[in-house]
Amino acid sequence: MDWISGDSALWVLFSTGFLSATLLPGGSEANLVLLLKQNQFSVATLVLVATLGNTLGGMTNYWIGRFIPARTLEQKHGQRAINWLQRYGYWTLLLSWLPIIGDPLCLAAGWLRLKQRWCWLLIAMGKALRYVILALVTRGLLF
Secondary structure (H helix, E strand, O other): OOOOOOHHHHHHHHHHHHHHHOOOOOOHHHHHHHHHHHOOOOHHHHHHHHHHHHHHHHHHHHHHHHOOOHHHHOOHHHHHHHHHHHHHHHHHHHHOOOOOOHHHHHHHHHHOOOOHHHHHHHHHHHHHHHHHHHHHHHOOOOO
């Protein structure tokens, strides 16, 4: 299973992390598990690269949201994300890693013009926590 090696493995991990945080499909979790099992890189390096790619993808959704006209987000998922952000504030962005609702949360945060620095921080925290837990489970250190 050494189909990716060296620096290209980290670029693939970064790219899948980025793509899976946008509206495009990606498989960052499977890629991370594969690389963890290869023992080619430290756990910290892999978690950091995946988190960086995934956070940048989430922030891309945030920036796209800043350009969406007001009436456009009044759809089912968009409205739900807006309601959560208006009710629970920035802390909702800790859930930005979740499938289906994570992308609309980031998009809605941009649309609502939430402060970018807090969005960066909370999106990164949520996404990093997911990758840390996945790494711990993969290494047999959790569960």
